[in-house]
Amino acid sequence: MSIMADAALDLRLREAAAAWLTERTQRQQELATKAELAQFIFEGRRVALLDPQRGIRKPAFLDAALSIRTRFTPPGQLPPYEDREGPDGLLRYKYRGDDPNHHENVALRRAYEHRLPLIWFVGIAPALYLPRYPVWLIADEPEELQFVVALDEAQRLIQPGNAADTERRRYVERLTKLRLHQPVFRARVLQAYGNTCTVCQLRHRSLLDAAHIIPDGQPAGDPVVPNGLALCKIHHAAFDQNIIGIRPDLRVEVRPDILKEVDGPMLRHGIQEMHGCHIALPRERSAHPHRRRLEARYEQFRAAA
Ligand SMILES: [Zn+2]
Missing domain, CATH: 2.30.280 (PUA domain-like)
Known part of the structure; x- marks a missing residue:
């Protein structure tokens, strides 16, 4: 044929x-x-x-x-x-x-x-x-x-x-x-994290992103899973803008001035209450966020605070 x-x-x-x-x-x-x-x-x-x-x-x-x-x-x-x-x-x-x-x-x-x-x-x-x-x-x-x-x-x-x-x-x-x-x-990244925001555990896939720990285009910013975090849209933006940081011990840190702010339920429950929470990790060890990348990114967060 x-x-x-x-x-x-x-x-x-x-x-x-x-x-x-x-x-x-x-x-x-x-x-x-x-x-x-x-x-x-x-x-x-x-x-x-x-x-x-x-x-x-x-x-x-x-x-x-x-x-x-x-x-x-x-x-x-x-x-x-x-x-x-x-x-x-x-x-x-x-x-x-x-x-x-x-x-x-x-x-x-x-x-x-x-x-x-x-x-x-x-x-x-x-x-x-x-x-x-x-x-x-x-x-x-x-x-x-x-x-x-x-x-x-x-x-x-x-x-x-x-x-x-x-x-x-x-x-x-x-x-x-x-x-x-x-x-x-x-x-x-979403597959590794079971379609869950690592900060708030939101499971609605269409509201989730893969965030880079070290931004794309920087050395060590490559698109591999250990340089990624599954984050909902709000937490992705908050992470990129240094409103929240992820400490190298895998706990969420909210920027001090944001912790003092008074606003509606999204700020209170969605951001301030996440302070100190442990992030949810992929089941597979090799997919976990890379510690040195987290350290480098956390330095930037501290510098911004
Ligand atoms: Zn979230």
Whole structure:
């Protein structure tokens, strides 16, 4: 079956899969388990959206790949794509093995040649994925055994392979941060903290953020779970503005002038009563906030007080 003959079927499947993932996200289920992704139904037949055994998923009735996958990385490590930017600032996705003609690489190449939208499943925990879609392969680099990935329409317009000037590169990297790094960091941190604000234990996922302990862009400010804290919107803003601090002994400290303020129930219950409370920690030890980062951040809080 050639893809040209079945281009319509191929596109219907991609559209249906994207619509299904979007509908889940609207129900606050932006993460999907391996089992859920195996249950997707398209026009009466079950079509797994992810191949848990391989990086690349190509349903038998298509000629081109439908999805790619990046395995989950332990909390203290950056996902493997983090250092895979080319001179143009665009991300690379590595071939399966070192044979450009391996059938999985051929399936990816067809997706590239036909400009087909792909789903990228990024591992957040074992068997749990954050889908990013649509993404496109916009160049093939067989010497480096990789494809160039565009994460959105704007990145599709970048000429791959050329060294970009600083301004353009910064633009491309900002898009990558927005479309991939930030959502993945948020998902990994919230997952580690069981979708709970570490200060007040609020469990409403859509009101939770992943805060950086050491801000993004500073040395040691990388988007790894031990540099993160799951915080509700109020506590995230209060933390960033040094209204509350987290001591290295893992207790909340409210800035002295704020402790003396008189205001309504949000200030009283939401902030002042948190003073001295122990923060809630992830079950997994390797996901705990990194002590030296907390110390450095707490110094800043004290300086602001
Ligand atoms: Zn909170």
